[in-house]
Amino acid sequence: MPLYKIAGLVVDMPCTGRRLVRQAESYRIKTDIAPDIVLRVTEENIRSQAEQHPILSRDDWEYMLYGSIFYRKLLRFGGMMLHASAVAVGDYAYLFSANSGTGKSTHTQLWCRYLGERAFILNDDKPAVREEDGEFYVYGTPFSGKSDLNRNERIKLGGICFLSRSKANWIEPLAKEDAVPLMLEQTLRRLPMQNMTRLLEQMDRLLTAAPLWRMGCNMNLSAAEMAYLAMRRQP
Numbered sequence: 252m253p254l255y256k257i258a259g260l261v262v263d264m265p266c267t268g269r270r271l272v273r274q275a276e277s278y279r280i281k282t283d284i285a286p287d288i289v290l291r292v293t294e295e296n297i298r299s300q301a302e303q304h305p306i307l308s309r310d311d312w313e314y315m316l317y318g319s320i321f322y323r324k325l326l327r328f329g330g331m332m333l334h335a336s337a338v339a340v341g342d343y344a345y346l347f348s349a350n351s352g353t354g355k356s357t358h359t360q361l362w363c364r365y366l367g368e369r370a371f372i373l374n375d376d377k378p379a380v381r382e383e384d385g386e387f388y389v390y391g392t393p394f395s396g397k398s399d400l401n402r403n404e405r406i407k408l409g410g411i412c413f414l415s416r417s418k419a420n421w422i423e424p425l426a427k428e429d430a431v432p433l434m435l436e437q438t439l440r441r442l443p444m445q446n447m448t449r450l451l452e453q454m455d456r457l458l459t460a461a462p463l464w465r466m467g468c469n470m471n472l473s474a475a476e477m478a479y480l481a482m483r484r485q486p
Contacts, residue, residue, distance in 0.1 A: 256280045257321065258330055258379040258390040259405060260287040266317055268310030275393040277403045288324045292316045318377065318394035322439060326449040330381035330390075331457070333411070334437040337378040337389050338362045339402075340370045343409025343484050344389035346378060348437045354470055355414050356398070361475035375400035380408060380457060387460055409484045410462035417467025420474045422481045425463040433465075434458065 255262045255278040263286035266272055292313060300312040307315075322332040335348035338359040345362075347355040356375055363370045376396025378389050387408040395401040413425065413433045425433075434454055442450060464482060468474035 254280055254282060254286060255393075256403070257288075257392050258325060258328075258381055259383070260325075260328055262286060262321065263289045264317060264321075265291075266313060268313040270310040271314045271317060271393065274314075274395070274399050274401065278393055287328065288321065290317055290320050290324070292320065314394070318392075321392070321394065322377070322379070323442070323446060325379060325381075326439075326446050326453070328381065329383065329453065330379050331450060331453050332377050332438055333380055333434065334376065335378060335411070336375050337373040337391070338370055339373045339389075339404070339406045340366060340409075340479070340483070342407055344373050344378070344406040345409045345478075345482055346380075346389065346411045347414050348411065348433070349414040350436070353414060353416060354468075356400075357470050358414060358468060358474060358478070361470070361472055362479060365472055365475040365479065371402065372400040373402055373404060373406060382453065382456060387457060408461055410464060410482045411457075412464040412466050412478065412482065415465075415467050416469070418469060420466075420468045420471075420477050422464055422466040422468075422478055425465040427458045427463065429465075430458050430463045 253265055255264055255275055257278050261284050297312050301309045335346040336355040336359040337344050337346050347358055349355045374391045374395050375398045377394050379392050381388055388405050389408050390405050391402040
């Protein structure tokens with residue numbers, strides 16, 4: 252039985268596709284502890300999705316279906332997914348969230364260029380955020396969108412920024428009430444009532460605790476410098 256440690260939880264995930272097996276390898280563990288989360292996706296379901304949407308391969312669908320189930324079950328453990336690119340610097344991780352194609356991954360790569368070895372991508376598309384002992388932490392997971400940029404690490408949350416394209420660079424603090432609709436656009440949807448209640452409760456605590464920002468930026472290195480200087484937190 253293949254077991255993995257993802258977002259601090261023991262996960263039973265019998266994946267077989269090359270993509271997920273490869274990306275989950277650094278999360279694999281040997282333990283006698285009973286799993287916290289059991290994930291099951293049938294081959295019939297995977298094949299059905301691949302036949303209906305052949306633009307993606309069988310392995311892509313396995314990867315996506317396991318990720319979708321994992322993030323729904325994560326809600327029971329004080330965690331949630333945010334569609335974002337997470338860049339880690341020192342003791343903190345900073346999340347940049349936006350619609351696909353806006354440039355969140357490009358922006359976090361600019362942080363890595365600007366800061367050099369001080370920065371790395373923790374998860375490029377779907378980091379997990381969990382509340383533990385009153386603090387919020389960002390976890391890398393094997394589910395990182397189109398890229399394989401993720402690390403099996405836990406880092407304290409430094410801030411969340413909702414990004415948009417702009418010719419001129421600007422960044423400003425964001426009020427909690429203004430962040431709610433932005434976050435709802437970038438997390439799980441179409442949930443059963445119990446899970447939706449959990450999501451909204453966790454989102455409320457997260458938005459109350461986290462530094463929040465809104466930014467318009469171009470894809471120049473100066474955008475990363477501006478964002479880092481505004482958002483950085485000292486250990």
